[in-house]
Amino acid sequence: MNSSPSPRKNRRTPIRALLASEQETRGVHLGGWVRTARSGKGVTFLELNDGSCFASLQVVVDGASPAAVDIAGIGTGSCIEVTGDLVASPAAGQRWELKAAGIRLLGSADADYPLQKKRHSLEFLRTIAHLRPRSNTFGAVFRVRNALAFAVHKFFQERGFLYVQTPIITANDCEGAGEMFRVTTLDPKEPPLREGLVAWEEDFFGEKTGLTVSGQLQAELFATAFSDVYTFGPTFRAENSNTSRHVAEFWMIEPEMAFADLRDDCRLAEEFFRYMVVHALENCGEDLKFFNDRIEKGLIDKLGKLVGAEFKIMTYTEAVTRLQKSGEAFSYPLEWGLDLQSEHERFLTEKIVGGPVFVIDYPARIKAFYMRQNDDGRTVAAMDMLVPRVGEIIGGSQREERYDRLERRMGEVGIPLKSLSWYLDIRRWGSCPHAGFGLGFERLLMYITGMENIRDVIPFPRTPGNAKF
């Protein structure tokens, strides 16, 4: 973090500010959770963490100090308040320690507290999602997540994009993949029927509704009024896939630009992605160092290289040809017209390109109805950005702005024109070339922290069979 307030008397000072202090300070006040408690000859050391930064502050309780009478019962996991003096530490590896004058136990924790050990497996920590934020790893993850959520707004606001909050409940399946969660107030046991089918017109909204899979269609409406807009919000997909890269509820950032084509779209995606990486490097150094040491060796080097790297652009057709020529034995079929599977995407970005790559101009057949049709009659102006380790991190396109083309395409894929009349209207009145993309916030966090499972970069993951916390 950039600016830490200096230590103040009579008010809780975050440990981050204490550790960044320039001078010894008497009479400071702090609070936190005890990571470890060790007693030696006439002295007790408490390692105290308040989440404001990665490091803990060592609290030293001298046997002769008045605070010593209060430390009985303070163990790992306890929450305490401390007053005392910030003094230079004689111990190696830390500049400051806190000489306690008074300690107050706010919440005790007995030996059943699950975070007793220094190290736990990520799988185990997932089962205690209510406590894992107090561990080193998840402290670091959620501080980076916070910093990057702020950077998303900073990036777009600096460039004059308007932040639009698109609805969470919607009647439209933007991606057309049929992965919507239903939202209804109808009685599941006895729904009203019409000719044997559920009469959705009698439901709360007068039609079948669900949780949004993307804010894009509404963002497009705003782009034809405000030119440059973005959304940043929760997104839902009822995909029954238990992979390390999918969750049923995730956060997506979706910019949409009027007067822009596919190349402009790739340029914005590249600039945005690089900005996120630089922001993390400049503001999350301590947390990234932990990821670099413990989670992905060479992470900081990888991020540093990305900042100066050129992002390649390759057509889908070329990607398929190069993958076929690679001689690699893939488990899924690979031929022109089929969607690239995650194994193909990763091989392309990791082995063939060795860095981020935009794959553009996909066959129309495997992409959503709204993408702009290319002149070759078989591909659309789509782009996916792929990065090593994660694979697809961004999906976007130039949109079909020509009324008749869009109308025809909707007919071909069986989307009733009536249901999206408002979307077509935008092409009727003041249509313009426009483009946008969606970046999965959790996939970005996986790339920047090196965490390998998407469940470990979102506070409370929603996956098939799991919505406990």
Ligand code: 4AD
């Ligand atoms: O490629 P997708 O499906 O694109 C769209 O939804 C477009 N409407 C975006 C746009 O053009 N405005 O999703 C975009 C990104 C993916 O590249 C991926 O990073 C993320 O959203 N994503 C998921 N992240 C986690 N769990 C899931 N189930 C995800 N599905 C997509």
Ligand code: MG
């Ligand atoms: Mg996609």
